[in-house]
Amino acid sequence: MDRTLILTAIGSDRPGLTSALAAAVHEAGGNWLESHLSRMAGKYVGSILIQVAGEDVKRLEAAIRNIDPVGLTVTIADAGEPIPAAGQALRLDLDGQDHPGIVREVTTALADLGVNIETLETTVEPMAESGVLLFRAQAELTAPPTVHVREIAAALERISAEIMVDITLEAR
Numbered sequence: 001m002d003r004t005l006i007l008t009a010i011g012s013d014r015p016g017l018t019s020a021l022a023a024a025v026h027e028a029g030g031n032w033l034e035s036h037l038s039r040m041a042g043k044y045v046g047s048i049l050i051q052v053a054g055e056d057v058k059r060l061e062a063a064i065r066n067i068d069p070v071g072l073t074v075t076i077a078d079a080g081e082p083i084p085a086a087g088q089a090l091r092l093d094l095d096g097q098d099h100p101g102i103v104r105e106v107t108t109a110l111a112d113l114g115v116n117i118e119t120l121e122t123t124v125e126p127m128a129e130s131g132v133l134l135f136r137a138q139a140e141l142t143a144p145p146t147v148h149v150r151e152i153a154a155a156l157e158r159i160s161a162e163i164m165v166d167i168t169l170e171a172r
Contacts, residue, residue: 001054004079011072013044020067028060089172090141096165098124098133105163109155116142
């Protein structure tokens, strides 16, 4: 019986790590389904959704251990049965001067309304003119059927003045 697994990886970045992970999955007879991989603070960071036959999980674990036993930590978790997102799909874009608390304020406002964050990507970069740090976030959200997008927009507008950010919320 096939198993769906999530691999998480973190370690010193170097060329070839993604290729080595892909080879380990392939060697175990697995299928690479989905991934989010990046370089963060000089580290290789990623999550990978794979499917592999149950009897091949031990082969997968052995192949992964052989990639980089010193510099790469990989964990394997059972993904379980997929739970489809229910509700309205939304996209959130946020830009503002960086300061502590932006992510907390926005995610708290969303959580209070039962909005699920499907993906969240954030960056901090210097503004060209002034060098002041600009915080940017993009998120894919799912709002529960009982919550109207106007309620979410109103909650985000209330905090946007407090944390001085520009927020755009659109249906996908």
